[in-house]
Amino acid sequence: MKRMMxxxxxxxxxxxxxxxxVAIAAPQQGPSHGNERPAAERHDNRHNDRDERGWHKTxxxxxxxxxxxxxxxxxxxxxxxxxxxxxxxxxGHEWRQVDNRYILAAVTTGVITTIIPSK
Numbered sequence: 081m082k083r084m085m086x087x088x089x090x091x092x093x094x095x096x097x098x099x100x101x102v103a104i105a106a107p108q109q110g111p112s113h114g115n116e117r118p119a120a121e122r123h124d125n126r127h128n129d130r131d132e133r134g135w136h137k138t139x140x141x142x143x144x145x146x147x148x149x150x151x152x153x154x155x156x157x158x159x160x161x162x163x164x165x166x167x168x169x170x171x172g173h174e175w176r177q178v179d180n181r182y183i184l185a186a187v188t189t190g191v192i193t194t195i196i197p198s199k
Contacts, residue, residue, distance in 0.1 A: 086137055139151045141178075157176060172186055174187050181198055
């Protein structure tokens with residue numbers, strides 16, 4: 081009985097190893113294989129609204145939006161310690177007053193983290 085049990089366990093293990101290698105070697109079937117367009121035909125229009133520095137050309141004043149470089153430059157830097165409503169900016173961020181709002185945005189990308197209306 082013990083021999084029969086050992087033989088069946090070994091057979092199951094060998095079978096599972098063989099089936100595993102077949103599953104790994106199976107070719108991938110799917111919509112993305114075989115019918116991709118050549119690189120020359122692919123168009124990426126995500127960066128058409130950016131200038132040569134990588135900044136957006138127009139501002140999108142909302143959380144997660146971007147400050148355009150021209151708006152960043154015309155806005156004045158604000159010291160958060162002189163304003164009660166402004167918190168300490170994270171590393172790489174800066175408070176700017178643009179038009180009638182305080183904007184906390186990343187210095188390198190212009191991505192807006194927080195917007196607070198100024199009085």
